[in-house]
Structure formats: structure tokens, C-alpha cells
Amino acid sequence: MLQLKGISKNFGGLHVLQDVNFNVAQGSIFGLIGPNGAGKTTIINLITGLLRPSSGDIQFNGQDLTSVQPHQITKLGIARTFQNIRIFKEMTLLENVIVGMHDHLNYGIAGILLNLASFKSAEAKSKARALELLSWVRLDHKAHMLADNLSYGEQRKLEFARALATEPKLLLLDEPVAGMNPAEKTELMAEIVNIKQRGFTIFMIEHDMRFVMELCEKIAVLNFGKIIAEGPPAEIRSDPAVIEAYLGKEDEAWE
Template sequence: MLTLQSVSRHFGGLQVLQDVSFEVPTGGIFGLIGPNGAGKTTVVNLVTGLLPPSSGDILFNGASLVGRPPHQITAGGIARTFQNIRVFKEMTLLENVIVGMHGRLPYGPAGWLLRLPSYRAAERAARDRARELLSWMKLDHKADDIADNLSYGEQRKLELARALATEPRLLLLDEPVAGMNGAEKTELMAEIRNIQARGYTIFMIEHDMRFVMGLCDQIAVLNFGRIIAQGGPDAVRTDPQVIEAYLGRDDEEMPA
């Protein structure tokens, strides 16, 4: 579904990414891991149009994303969450999710101003869909609560529901379990598997190795802006370059 072909990115004389190539298969859960400063978030920013690559190409279902603005990429079927939580804390959960839908609601300014039947029907459909997405995250019973009242883990799940509201085909998760405790991580792992089972493709970057190894079908490892290993969890966890560059030399530290 997503292909990076020899993608590089530099900021002045600083080479952040160098000839990065990998493929995210349709319907899978793909993980990109690496030490701090390896360039992982830069990859996500390139895919979502926040940054242009210095060279190379990024293909989504065979079409290049290079040069497209972020709103076009979102409309084309790519959504993302961020490492730092970005919910509208003074809005309800339902309102937060509906915000993610407004680019796809089938009415214009006149329909909104005049409260035309098409507007009212679209708003009803949006609210129903928002409640459905909240139910996927087991948050529907709090749909009318203010988002600021949620726990940290619940706010993470609300972000997922809002991203899904854009009706993506590819969901990009930027360190989805950052700051979570063990129980919250276990819950989110189950929710991500449920999202995949509903037909979505997932591409995540994450530091928690146990989370990545327990969830992802395929993994690429980025170190100093270069891909040093790719494959399934078993192949990656035993790769000598990964052990040295990311996990350390002590095999006892490897996740089970």
C-alpha cells in the first residue's frame, strides 16, 4: 500500500534520512523502529506531506505523494496520530470525533447556514458514525463527557477514533503507547488488532520493543537515517546489527 523508494531528507548539511526504502503491505501492521534521532518521525512527516523529501519517491497505492499538501493526502486515505496527544480538551468525545469527519461531510456553507435537510441528515449520520467509532475504542459510554476528563490512555484511544473518522485506508501511529502504563498498553494492543481486523492497514513508529514485537507483522529498523534490517519480528530481534545499534549487545535484554 505504501512504498518508500530511496527517500532521503537533509536539513542544510544535516542528512537525516539516506536512501530509505521499504514497503508497507496492504492489510498488515508494519513497524518502524530505531534509536532516538534515527529519523522515524521525519519519515512520518514525509509521508503525510508536512515535509518534502530531498530525493526519492513515496507511493501510496502506486501514486506519488510527493508535492501533495497534507489535506490532499488525508483526503486520499492516510490519517495519523501524534506522539504528543492532540485532542480538543474542552470538547466532548463525540465532538472530537466529528471534527475528523468534516472534510467528508456532503454539504457546503449554504447548507450549514440555512440548516437544510441535507445538512441535518449529514449531521445525524456523522453523530451515528462517531458513536460507532467510539464504541470500537470502548469509549461510547463517555461520548458526551469532556475530553479533558479522560485518563491518559483514554485520550490516546480518542485520538485513534478521531483519526479513523477521516475514513483512512492507511493509519499512521506515531509512538501510540508513549507514556502509557502496562495495562493501557495491553488494551491498546487489542484495539489496534481490532482495527486491523476491520480492514485497515497500520504503519507505526514506536520505542516499546515488546509492544512492536508482539503486534507487528513486518518491521524495519532505522539507524542514523538508514535502514539496517527488515523482516518479521523473529528475524529483526536476532539481527546482529539491530542488537548492536538498538537493543544492545546483551542477548538477555532481548524481548521474549
């Protein structure tokens, strides 16, 4: 589904990424790991069009993304979450998710102002779909609550539901369990598996090794802007280059 071929990114004389290559298979959960400053978030920003590669190609379902605008990439079927949660805390959960549907709502300003039947129908459908997405992350019972009243873990799940409201084929997660306690991590892992089982492909970057190892089917390791290993969790866990470059020489780092 997603292919990066020879991707490099320079900021002036700083080489952030150098000849990065990897593939993400449709229907899989793919993880990208690496130390701080390795270039992981830069890769997500390149995939979503917020940055342009200095060289190389990014293909999504066979389409070149390197010159496509971010809003067009969203319409093609790519959505993301952010390391720092970005929800509208003064809005309800339902309203937050409906905001994510704006590209798919089929009514204009006239329909809203004149309260036309088309607007009423689309509004009812959007509310029903938003409730369905909230049920996927088990937040539908709080649909009319202000987002500001949610716990940190619930806010993260709300952000997932809003991303899914764009009807993506590929969901990019930027450190989804950052700041979570163990119970919240376990809950979120179950939600991600649930989302994957509904037909979505997931690409994540994450520092929690236990989370990545238990969840991802394939992992790529980025170090100083270069991919140093790629494969299933068992291979990554025992790869000497990964242990030395990323985790040090103590296997306890995986625990």
C-alpha cells in the same frame, strides 16, 4: 500499499535520512523502530506531506506523494496520530470525532444557517458514525463527556477514533503507547488488532520493543538515517546488527 524508494532528507548539511527503502503491505501492521534521532518521525512527516524528500519517491497505491499537499494526502486515505496527544480537551468525545469527518460532510454554510434537511441528515449520519468509531475503541459510553476528563490511555484511544473518522486506508501511529502503563498498553494493543481486522493497514513507530514484537508482522530498523534490517519480528530480534546498533549486546533489552 505504501512504498518508499531511495528516500533521503537533508536539512542543510545534516543528512537525516539516506536512501531509505521499504514496503508496507495492504492489511498489515508494519513497525519502524530505531533510537532517538534516527529519523523515524521525519519519515512519517514525509509520508503525510509535512516535509518533502531531498530525493527519492513515496508511492501510495501507485500514486506519487512527493508533491501532494497534506490535506490532499488525507483525502487519498492516509491519517496519523502524534507522539504528543492532540485532542480538543474542551470538546466532547463525540465532537472530537466529528471534527475528523470535516472532509466528508456534505453540507455547506447555507445548510447550517438555514437548518436545511440536508444538514440535519448529514449531522445525524455523522453522529451515528462517530458513535460507531467510539465503540470500536470502547469509549462510546463516554461520548458526551469532555475529553479533558479522560485518562491518558483513553485520550490516546480517542485520538485513534478521530483519525479513523477521516476514513483512511492507512493509519500512521507515532509512538502510540508512549507514557502508558502496562494495562493501558495491553488494552491499546487489542484496539489496534481490532482496527486491523476491520480492514485498515497500520504503520507505527514505537520504542516499546515488547509491544512492537507482539503486534507487528514486519519491522524495519532505522539507525543513523539508514535501514539496517527489515523482516518479521523473529529475524529482527536475532539480527546481530540490530542488537549491537540499537539494543546493545544484552538480549534482556527485548524483554
